[in-house]
Amino acid sequence: MPSAHRSSTELAERLGARAASCTVVGARPICASLHEVVLHGDPRLAGVPGNDVMVRVRHNGHHVRRRYTVRSVDYDNHRFSIWVSTDHDGAGSAWAQSATAGEALDVIGPRGKITLAESADWHLFIGDVSGLAAFYRLAQSIETPGRAVFIVEIDQDDDALTADFDEGLGVTGIFVDRRDRSRNDPAGLLSGLSAFAFPPDQGHAYVLGEFSVVRALRAALGDRGLRDEDISHKAYWRLGRPNAEHGEPDKSDS
């Protein structure tokens, strides 16, 4: 077994996941800030809605792992897709933009703890475009009737990607224009959130995106009365700090 694959297998075992070699089927820009990469491989890597896969990519002469939430799975053809943010310089961004059909890739999955809160009556998905794949796959798994609200900050109109949902699902989407605010400034999403009146029944929020923005949104959702157990949150990345080699953003306070 090649040593790269052996190290992935050992890591996957420690993480309680699978390691497998996948093949890139294709990669293409789907809006200004995201590339869709379709992979061929064991669809069990893709797990349930909300799960992500860890890919091993080469950057500046060494390998790092990056995590991407699965957007969709084609079980019959053993394919799944991820949406990779590409409007910055980074290992994952560079890989997605240069990925070519036939390329082999070490993948570990399924990973992640965020899944659909099935008992919730309404679901609020809030964050930036790096969370869109997770938001849409989760929302497409909501049993109807139900309600999904999306509040997503975008840099360009072209990033306002939409998705198809079951007719029985009530869907509201708000795209917030970032204008000239910094990417770690939560003001735009906080203002979008304040415009959303929570329905009286049971809700669940999913907060994904930049570290400081996720932190501010969690606090605001708590102030609005959501309990900790009603908020699924994950910092996907942190402004000015590359994610670590194992894929996690820096969560230190310094």
Ligand SMILES: Cc1cc2nc3c(=O)[nH]c(=O)nc-3n(C[C@H](O)[C@H](O)[C@H](O)COP(=O)(O)OP(=O)(O)OC[C@H]3O[C@@H](n4cnc5c(N)ncnc54)[C@H](O)[C@@H]3O)c2cc1C
């Ligand atoms: C569980 C989990 C799931 C994730 N799922 C997704 C997903 O579905 N789609 C996705 O795009 N990302 C997702 N991420 C984030 C992803 O793993 C990468 O960390 C991120 O895309 C940046 O990787 P990179 O190597 O391109 O840049 P890095 O080398 O990590 O960062 C370089 C610099 O780029 C900037 N930067 C990084 N990410 C962004 C961004 N999204 N927008 C603007 N600037 C940025 C930062 O300032 C950083 O200093 C997820 C992360 C985790 C932990």
